[in-house]
Amino acid sequence: MVTSFDPRTASSVEEVAAASSSDEVAALGERAVAAASALDAMGRAGRAAMLRKMADALEERRDDLVAIADRESALGPARLGGELTRTTFQLRFFAEVLEDGAYLEIAIDHAGTTPMGPRPDLRRMLRPLGPVAVFGASNFPFAFSVPGGDTASALAAGCPVIVKAHEAHPATSLVCAQALAEGARRSGAPEGVVQLVFGQAAGAVLVEEPRIQAVGFTGSVAGGRALYDLATGRPSPIPFYGELGALNALVVCPAAAADRPAEIATGLAGSFTLGVGQFCTKPGLALVPEGASGDALLQLLAEDVRARVSAVMLSERVAAAFHKTSVDIAGAPGVRRLAEGIGAEVNEGWWGTPLLLEVDPDELSGPLLEECFGPVLVAARYRSARQLLELLDRAGPALTASIHADPADDQLAEELVGALVTKVGRIVWNAYPTGVAVSWAMHHGGPWPATTDALHTSVGASAIRRWLRPVAYQDVPERLLPPELVDDPLAAHRVPRRVDGQFVLP
């Protein structure tokens, strides 16, 4: 059985579902195949309507959902209410992406002659991959779980989704799935557009299920690597879009450190402790200049951290991993404990306490360069631009890198941007990496291990691209073409297209 726990009391509350058997996973896969053609046949307008009805159905159960998710995650009603808003916004955003239609990447080359001879009529568009699997994330019971970005973008693409419910919030997963099913029903969508499996073993079976055509995952490097290996080891491998782990370095340039140490200290402390440090975009490494201004900044940061209280983490596993890793890295060579938050000892349950460490730059290596999921920040000092760039090189790829710089830092900042653009997916300027907007221009990804597939994003409009593949129609008569591909489409089917090499907007 899959049990729902209350992290605040460290106790089990209810049994939510039986772990899914292999036969059950296969049956869900079969049902998803049947749903795939119906979902495709709904067209862009039909799926846009479905996504909006799903958002409505989630909103209708807002109070319930927030209460259940809070009981399972201890993230608090304010954060979870905001997260649910983000989730319904995201579903509606993908409705807009569908209506826009540029995501189809349509290109039409009319028949013509080329230096190689005659060219036939060719019409290309993107088409859904078929049923896909999504793994819910522990730290976002809504926005990166059952009704989250992977699900929203896959449904928009026309791919039925089977979600592996995360062990940290099975009850939330179940109610979310019911709400999505209600939204699907109201929009005339087929049964089985979103289905659930429970249990880690079922998750592995799901990745190897032959009917599954791609996987979306957010989680740890170890868990993600294991599933990636299953996906790529299949007789017919499939894409595995995993968001695994990132250190997310934050650089404070000298002039910025001198000019606004208090502002940066407060912002950085807020960012690395936000949500008890349980963000994939948490800044895990701060690179601060040597000298008086860096000293002052770290002192302010330490004072801020000492005033922050410990808080309940998502699950026993998350808390245990955080405690083990933070003890390990605090005891690593060259590491000093600068500050700790208030009161871990007196609390029951699965608590995490903010921790600020400093490491000699020469000792920045090994586990200090891996993501520690929880409220810990490692600071290191640099004495020159060269040393700073060398430290960033050692830090390796990540989802984000942040630069705090004043205009007087411009020369260094230019070098930093040039170096970081080869290593990360998002460069944050005078701000903090936690907080990932849902928008057309957002990118959430980076070279391994930030994500398994640096080419694609799990947040923002282009997340839909992961669930689509191109098809070219050669000389196919208009009566057999998709409605967006004919020469003169009806108004409802007009989308941005490249026609004979030129972009044409509707």
Place this chain on the structure above:
Amino acid sequence: MVTSFDPRTASSVEEVAAASSSDEVAALGERAVAAASALDAMGRAGRAAMLRKMADALEERRDDLVAIADRESALGPARLGGELTRTTFQLRFFAEVLEDGAYLEIAIDHAGTTPMGPRPDLRRMLRPLGPVAVFGASNFPFAFSVPGGDTASALAAGCPVIVKAHEAHPATSLVCAQALAEGARRSGAPEGVVQLVFGQAAGAVLVEEPRIQAVGFTGSVAGGRALYDLATGRPSPIPFYGELGALNALVVCPAAAADRPAEIATGLAGSFTLGVGQFCTKPGLALVPEGASGDALLQLLAEDVRARVSAVMLSERVAAAFHKTSVDIAGAPGVRRLAEGIGAEVNEGWWGTPLLLEVDPDELSGPLLEECFGPVLVAARYRSARQLLELLDRAGPALTASIHADPADDQLAEELVGALVTKVGRIVWNAYPTGVAVSWAMHHGGPWPATTDALHTSVGASAIRRWLRPVAYQDVPERLLPPELVDDPLAAHRVPRRVDGQFVLP
């Protein structure tokens, strides 16, 4: 040593190069890293100029190149001359793709408010992955080898290329690389934008070389799978874009079979024997209706095949594999030999003879459903639409599927298009799949094993997408942004962009 052979005489001609050692591969990787930033810094205009100079340099050596490639491949001067034209066209085409600039997929979201609160300024564009590896293909000494589509698209993206020269044409590879280097020099490009390694072992080392960020491959399922497993098994896995094997079914609908059996028989015989059947898009399975019109079509096809002469294949390995596989499938249960071409017995060297087989539809399975690289076609008869769809289902994914249909076949054709669009990358109507145009709308790919990555294409403009990853710039000042990302770019940097959700053309 890597030896150049003459397939017409089945004899070795010269030793071209030593097999590359692991140390040499590492040194080339190091050099490619140095070239990467210079290639990036050339900008779109600089790389477009480089691609055109490379095309010029190849054209200047056209006579040499065609002669050497003909001696190594036996494909004949006419075909190879056309292939070189395609290759230089392709390099120039990617110069146009660069100048167009839409491939950067730029999106700009100005700072604003959202239901989740304030959103920062976000600017997204695609950036080069870094050095990549390309494996030359035996069957296209130019267009899918050293100066081919993978190289052209990767250089356009800004990624230095290390090509593993194919054993079937090492001398051609060397001269092509010299021409590309000459073109690079003339355009002020850095040393090392295109480099070569020789030998199968070096190819495997290259895929595991940590500096390599992606791999392009065209070849067999077995070879592709082995390299795919290396690429995905790395400590930091990288994308592997392999084009492996495809059966490429061709369906003749009943009315078309009745109306134009001679035309279809001639076209089909020409297509499956073109280039001695050594095309990844070769039609390998013909599905023909039962009854008199299907009988007539197969009889005409058999007559055509009997008049075709055997020809020299690319290499000893290709010829041996073809002979073994065609003997295996000709001897499989339910298979009859309908026709064979002229004169295999009397020739020396590595010859392939056209072969037409028929199989009972119930016996269409196993090796009959795998690509056989060479001039063999398996025909099967269908008695109903249901049986036809079932046979196509068994045939599985492929690069292409072709439908020959008259207007009277429309109902069946609609079902076929609906079924095939989930299985193949290109649907060909009343034509033959050999011949893959280089254009904006072309797609060359399909679900495994057609390609390892169904999402991307190895032919056409969007082939560039494989070598690029997104980066988002958050609140970064204009003075530090790439020139295409500022609000009001100079004329040279104006490209199609999505600004605040709306497409804006330059």
